[in-house]
Amino acid sequence: MSKVLVVLETAGGKLRPHCLPGIAAAKQIADARGIPLHLLVLGADASAAAEIAAAGYGAATVHTIQDPALEPFTAEAWADAIVHATKTVGASVIGGTASSTLRDCLPRAAAVLDAPLCAEVVAVKSGDTFTRPISAGRALLDEKLSGEIVFFTARGSEFEPAAAGAAASVSAIDGVSVDTRGVEVVGIQKTQSSRPALTEADVVVSGGRGMREGPNFKVLEDLTDLLGGALGASRAATDAGMVPADLQVGQTGKIVAPNLYIAVAISGAIQHLAGMKGSKTIVAINKDAEAPIFQVADYGLVAKWEDALPRFVELVQARKS
Amino acid sequence: MTKILVTVKRIPDPDESLKFAGSELDLSSVKWVPNAFDEYAVETALRLAEDVNNKKSKLAEIIVLSICPQKQRQHMTQFLAMGADRGVIVDADDSELDTAAISKIIAKVAQDEGVDMVITGKLSQDNEGNQVGQRVAGLLGWPQACFAAEIDWDQSGNTLSVHREVDDGVEVKKLPLPAVVSVDLRVVLPTSVRNGVNPADHKFTDGPRLASLRGITMAKRKKVDVKTPSDLGVTNAGGESTVAVNKPPGRMAGQMIGSIEELVEKLATEAKVL
Ligand SMILES: Cc1cc2nc3c(=O)[nH]c(=O)nc-3n(C[C@H](O)[C@H](O)[C@H](O)COP(=O)(O)OP(=O)(O)OC[C@H]3O[C@@H](n4cnc5c(N)ncnc54)[C@H](O)[C@@H]3O)c2cc1C
Numbered sequence A: 001m002s003k004v005l006v007v008l009e010t011a012g013g014k015l016r017p018h019c020l021p022g023i024a025a026a027k028q029i030a031d032a033r034g035i036p037l038h039l040l041v042l043g044a045d046a047s048a049a050a051e052i053a054a055a056g057y058g059a060a061t062v063h064t065i066q067d068p069a070l071e072p073f074t075a076e077a078w079a080d081a082i083v084h085a086t087k088t089v090g091a092s093v094i095g096g097t098a099s100s101t102l103r104d105c106l107p108r109a110a111a112v113l114d115a116p117l118c119a120e121v122v123a124v125k126s127g128d129t130f131t132r133p134i135s136a137g138r139a140l141l142d143e144k145l146s147g148e149i150v151f152f153t154a155r156g157s158e159f160e161p162a163a164a165g166a167a168a169s170v171s172a173i174d175g176v177s178v179d180t181r182g183v184e185v186v187g188i189q190k191t192q193s194s195r196p197a198l199t200e201a202d203v204v205v206s207g208g209r210g211m212r213e214g215p216n217f218k219v220l221e222d223l224t225d226l227l228g229g230a231l232g233a234s235r236a237a238t239d240a241g242m243v244p245a246d247l248q249v250g251q252t253g254k255i256v257a258p259n260l261y262i263a264v265a266i267s268g269a270i271q272h273l274a275g276m277k278g279s280k281t282i283v284a285i286n287k288d289a290e291a292p293i294f295q296v297a298d299y300g301l302v303a304k305w306e307d308a309l310p311r312f313v314e315l316v317q318a319r320k321s
Numbered sequence B: 001m002t003k004i005l006v007t008v009k010r011i012p013d014p015d016e017s018l019k020f021a022g023s024e025l026d027l028s029s030v031k032w033v034p035n036a037f038d039e040y041a042v043e044t045a046l047r048l049a050e051d052v053n054n055k056k057s058k059l060a061e062i063i064v065l066s067i068c069p070q071k072q073r074q075h076m077t078q079f080l081a082m083g084a085d086r087g088v089i090v091d092a093d094d095s096e097l098d099t100a101a102i103s104k105i106i107a108k109v110a111q112d113e114g115v116d117m118v119i120t121g122k123l124s125q126d127n128e129g130n131q132v133g134q135r136v137a138g139l140l141g142w143p144q145a146c147f148a149a150e151i152d153w154d155q156s157g158n159t160l161s162v163h164r165e166v167d168d169g170v171e172v173k174k175l176p177l178p179a180v181v182s183v184d185l186r187v188v189l190p191t192s193v194r195n196g197v198n199p200a201d202h203k204f205t206d207g208p209r210l211a212s213l214r215g216i217t218m219a220k221r222k223k224v225d226v227k228t229p230s231d232l233g234v235t236n237a238g239g240e241s242t243v244a245v246n247k248p249p250g251r252m253a254g255q256m257i258g259s260i261e262e263l264v265e266k267l268a269t270e271a272k273v274l
């Protein structure tokens, strides 16, 4: 019988939380097709699998492929492993959360298996038809995939994280040859932050070009920390080096849908809107009353950040204490 | 000489609003423009190929490839005018082709041309597949570096070092050629591309270059081969089909607030988010 197989990411023997929405999307597809959900853990050691199996998430089996060449992540080795697992497990649907990892390796595996892939799924319409945004979120495409094997990546902000469910069994897949094709991961420069991840935060405070320079973000950071949120930025601010590139929100950056999104000195280009339009409450502060960001804002304030932000911080502080 | 194949696509102008006709997009009157990421890809290739101190010495030949209707090749002309050496057009309505077929066509041209690098955009701004580069690498069995923000070409070692923008930072990946690279936004910042020949402190101008008048004249004389998918042995498998295209639900109109005090008050009592 065919299966839905979710590719998971782990760190330090634990499941990375951003994988959970991908499991939830896969569960919907599995239910729509009436087939079981299976999980796949790749890495140098499979100890993480035990923790994942214990939580279950409604999967029948947690498969593992253990190989030193699978760490650090390379699309080359991971695609080899995913292709092998697909065949061994007999999976007909393969996917997971649309992280930079899976966006890198899943299309490669799909090409090897000559299978279609639906990227950034935001809704499961049926077992083979999924909705995804196109043209910077200005249209929603219902796309039908056909073939014996199909792939998907699910947009993390659009699915509730999967909840722990019945326990699954663990099964090792052996005899896989994975090949990094001569690549070498020289290192990863991680942005250190004590704040919650941008895509998981309840509150996001973003700054744009109008902040002018990096040190001016201090006042946004103060507000962010008071609200227990994450800091974001527009492309103009990241390109100018005011803040690290991985804080960029938008079509080419992070897609966020927090409870509260505060856009400061951001004009609201469609590429930026594509990354934050799904937020529950949107606040925009901009000195230009004509800025397009006000068209998506629930609350708009025409003001210079120099005037509004320090006072904003004071008022929130006063409420908290 | 090193050969670089750059894939380029035309898209409806993203600055114009979309028109819907029932549950389809109405593309009859759109203005077609080059995909921004493909402009960045061409600019990347030009920077890799350029010896700024010796304009006569070119380090690579740049071939631009587009799968598009033969007669609608303005984007191709623009890229030739920017400085690409020659073009290949695969004559087809690409909106009718699956991503799988597009990728097979690109892989086949890469093989036939015997290229050392394929450079693609990270994303087509209209279709937003974010998968063609990865697929081409898979089909060719080559290494890949997606979401490239900086590239160092070590010509003696025949390798690339690529800074890739990943979710939680920047990964540096070294890969032997031949390889596939997909480029992200920041690859066009002034010092993002280094070829070992230009001085380390050389700054290109910010963003993709504009075509010069001379470039525009020269473009008309550059060679463009036209092929069809069947010349390359590629057929559409029909794995993807469009059921409907809909307008997303709009947001409810918001309110303009007079002061920061009032804003904080409303966030606390009305929106209940503070
Ligand atoms: C292919 C492509 C992909 C892209 N992807 C993204 C993406 O993922 N994310 C993204 O954000 N952008 C993206 N962009 C860029 C996008 O088109 C815009 O250029 C960008 O979002 C603009 O950033 P901004 O709003 O900060 O700057 P601007 O548009 O310059 O706006 C600055 C704003 O600040 C206001 N301002 C100035 N001074 C003050 C002050 N003192 N107080 C208050 N307000 C002030 C101004 O009124 C203005 O509205 C992409 C573009 C392309 C071509």
Ligand SMILES: Nc1ncnc2c1ncn2[C@@H]1O[C@H](COP(=O)(O)O)[C@@H](O)[C@H]1O
Pocket (backbone or CB within 6 Å): B007, B008, B009, B035, B037, B038, B041, B065, B066, B067, B068, B094, B102, B119, B120, B121, B122, B123, B124, B125, B127, B128, B129, B130, B131, B132, B133
């Ligand atoms: N029809 C096409 N012709 C040439 N290149 C294309 C075509 N479609 C996509 N590409 C390339 O693939 C990249 C990624 O596209 P996509 O996977 O659709 O987001 C684009 O930036 C282009 O470089």
